Amino acid sequence: MSVLEKTRPDRKPAAAREPRVTDEHGRRIRVWELALRYVLLLVVLALTVGPFLWQLSTSLKGPTEDIYSSPPSFLPGHPTLHNYERVANTIPVWDYAFNSLKVATANVVTNCVGSALAGYALARLRYRGRRVATLVFILAMLVPVESIIIAQFTTMRELDLNNTLIGVVLPACIASMNVLLMRNAFLNLPYEIEEAAFVDGANAWQRFLRIAVPSVKGTLAVVAIFAFMGAWDDFLWPLIVLSDPDKFTLTIGLNYLHGTFANDERLVAAGTVIAVAPLIALFACLQRYFFRGVGEGAVKG
Amino acid sequence: MASSTVPTGSRARRGSRAPEDRPVRRVRRQLPSSPWLFAAPGLLITGVFVLYPFVSTVINSFTDRRTLIPGKFVGLANFRELLDDDMFWIGLRNSTLYVLGVVPALVILPLLLALLVQKNIPGITFFRSAFYTPVVASIVVVGLIWVWLLDERGLINSLLEIIGVGRVGFLSDQWLLLVSAMAVTVWKGLGYYMIIYLAALANVPRELHEAAAVDGAGAIRRFVTVTVPAVRSTMVLVGALSSVAAFKVFSEVYLMAGPSGGPAGEDTTLVMLVQRTGTGLTGRVGYASAISVVVFVVTVVLMLLVLRADRKDES
Numbered sequence: 001m002s003v004l005e006k007t008r009p010d011r012k013p014a015a016a017r018e019p020r021v022t023d024e025h026g027r028r029i030r031v032w033e034l035a036l037r038y039v040l041l042l043v044v045l046a047l048t049v050g051p052f053l054w055q056l057s058t059s060l061k062g063p064t065e066d067i068y069s070s071p072p073s074f075l076p077g078h079p080t081l082h083n084y085e086r087v088a089n090t091i092p093v094w095d096y097a098f099n100s101l102k103v104a105t106a107n108v109v110t111n112c113v114g115s116a117l118a119g120y121a122l123a124r125l126r127y128r129g130r131r132v133a134t135l136v137f138i139l140a141m142l143v144p145v146e147s148i149i150i151a152q153f154t155t156m157r158e159l160d161l162n163n164t165l166i167g168v169v170l171p172a173c174i175a176s177m178n179v180l181l182m183r184n185a186f187l188n189l190p191y192e193i194e195e196a197a198f199v200d201g202a203n204a205w206q207r208f209l210r211i212a213v214p215s216v217k218g219t220l221a222v223v224a225i226f227a228f229m230g231a232w233d234d235f236l237w238p239l240i241v242l243s244d245p246d247k248f249t250l251t252i253g254l255n256y257l258h259g260t261f262a263n264d265e266r267l268v269a270a271g272t273v274i275a276v277a278p279l280i281a282l283f284a285c286l287q288r289y290f291f292r293g294v295g296e297g298a299v300k301g
Numbered sequence: 302m303a304s305s306t307v308p309t310g311s312r313a314r315r316g317s318r319a320p321e322d323r324p325v326r327r328v329r330r331q332l333p334s335s336p337w338l339f340a341a342p343g344l345l346i347t348g349v350f351v352l353y354p355f356v357s358t359v360i361n362s363f364t365d366r367r368t369l370i371p372g373k374f375v376g377l378a379n380f381r382e383l384l385d386d387d388m389f390w391i392g393l394r395n396s397t398l399y400v401l402g403v404v405p406a407l408v409i410l411p412l413l414l415a416l417l418v419q420k421n422i423p424g425i426t427f428f429r430s431a432f433y434t435p436v437v438a439s440i441v442v443v444g445l446i447w448v449w450l451l452d453e454r455g456l457i458n459s460l461l462e463i464i465g466v467g468r469v470g471f472l473s474d475q476w477l478l479l480v481s482a483m484a485v486t487v488w489k490g491l492g493y494y495m496i497i498y499l500a501a502l503a504n505v506p507r508e509l510h511e512a513a514a515v516d517g518a519g520a521i522r523r524f525v526t527v528t529v530p531a532v533r534s535t536m537v538l539v540g541a542l543s544s545v546a547a548f549k550v551f552s553e554v555y556l557m558a559g560p561s562g563g564p565a566g567e568d569t570t571l572v573m574l575v576q577r578t579g580t581g582l583t584g585r586v587g588y589a590s591a592i593s594v595v596v597f598v599v600t601v602v603l604m605l606l607v608l609r610a611d612r613k614d615e616s
Contacts, residue, residue, distance in 0.1 A: 037420070041425075048432050052438070068454040068459070070459035125335065137343070143351055143352075146549045150580070150586055151355070152350060153580060154368070172350075174343045203335075204335045232439065236552065239576070254441050258556070279437050283433070287433075
């Protein structure tokens with residue numbers, strides 16, 4: 001993401017040196033235009049982040065507080081964690097969170113290892129059938145998951161893996177998109193370094209592990225983050241493959257909570273906060289890679 | 302998969318023998334098996350869980366297979382049944398409406414948002430990140446947040462009551478529900494496409510803007526004559542991505558209308574119909590596969606249509 005990375009370094013010194021604000025071309029921005037921009041930014045901020053805060057606020061309101069009041073009270077009068085206790089007593093929410101964590105972690109490991117290996121084979125190794133292999137991944141990327149999901153379900157039944165967490169992970173555990181992302185990352189490395197290592201007697205595995213992989217850590221981080229987010233947020237596939245409430249992931253557990261206790265808004269709100277908080281924390285720490293992933297993914301997708 | 306037949310022991314053997322091997326000999330002896338070993342896990346997973354299901358979806362669509370019954374070849378019976386199935390037409394209508402409603406909003410609004418956050422004014426990185434938050438959240442979380450916001454007694458209705466509009470049944474009326482679900486889709490997608498547009502805007506040469514400004518073009522004029530043509534290919538990309546995603550809509554409507562798509566199923570989308578028909582122990586796999594084939598064909602056609610529109614624009 002060139003926008004975010006290129007412009008970041010020179011912004012701070014400029015602001016420190018001179019009080020007036022300039023745009024990316026060094027031109028001054030007029031005061032009224034600046035004010036208008038901030039007003040619009042705050043409106044959009046209220047629209048995008050407001051709903052999350054309202055949910056948080058609802059989850060912190062105690063049983064005696066009116067959540068339907070008009071005019072609405074935006075802040076809880078007496079904030080309490082009571083609703084979070086109730087969620088844990090209603091559904092095994094921490095087990096569900098642990099299931100989600102297991103699925104997401106497995107998805108990260110398999111995607112990173114599998115797509116780095118396959119990407120390297122497509123980009124760097126010479127063999128008959130390489131173009132066919134590349135074509136296989138491109139075609140697979142173009143097939144919408146929704147249109148094959150029933151057959152994925154019957155395949156999972158044939159393998160006797162339906163209603164297991166392994167069954168949840170398997171279909172997307174080495175996504176074609178990630179393989180192609182890694183392939184492009186390896187293709188962008190200068191070939192000379194690996195050639196030198198080759199001449200020095202390094203075999204394919206040594207070149208892969210010692211030279212190629214350390215050079216594509218950034219792309220690997222993008223793959224890891226999107227694999228984690230994809231697995232943690234996924235809904236349709238776990239909904240189809242899991243039927244036993246013991247094995248639910250958080251999203252399926254939330255759907256169950258909503259279906260059974262729809263009128264208990266505080267309870268559902270507490271559940272959604274539990275589900276979204278870890279990802280928002282992850283995003284806050286690793287924003288750069290989230291933005292980079294959008295850029296790289298969109299170009300390929 | 303031919304690659305899976307490579308003995309796994311060859312990896313360890315090669316690794317231990319590497320140091321004393323001469324490079325020239327290694328080229329001959331090692332490379333033939335090793336590349337397939339690298340690609341094997343990826344090819345295996347893709348083959349078993351994407352390509353095989355794709356082929357079996359097509360084959361199943363010509364059978365009366367059920368979850369527990371293998372089924373037999375029935376020719377075009379499933380597709381003939383589709384033509385008479387009201388629920389299929391409702392699903393096709395809703396999914397198509399979804400594309401028409403969501404795509405224009407997702408092509409234009411994120412571009413405007415990108416222009417808003419493009420200039421590096423103080424605090425702008427915070428705003429960029431904040432606008433991206435809905436993308437990070439699970440669609441289930443987002444759906445449930447909006448179910449509560451749009452509730453008969455929820456926040457939006459109490460605000461509407463205060464300004465004198467009165468309460469609106471966003472989630473009880475068939476059409477309002479569909480529109481509300483579209484709004485949620487747009488709300489969740491804004492930040493994602495905003496980032497795509499930001500990258501495109503960074504590549505617009507500033508000389509173009511300056512030249513237009515010197516010629517006396519105002520901000521709106523410059524947007525239409527400089528910005529839009531410069532990011533046109535990105536707009537096409539966003540149009541293609543968002544139309545394919547919109548046609549496959551499932552979660553938003555499932556969460557807001559319920560698993561059966563509203564009281565009479567009037568808000569069912571095609572993918573909801575696939576899920577409802579084909580899963581469970583009594584699932585009609587053959588019939589659901591026929592609907593899946595329709596979903597696949599329409600997404601491919603949408604993709605081609607958008608890309609062709611791009612080529613026509615350029616000529």
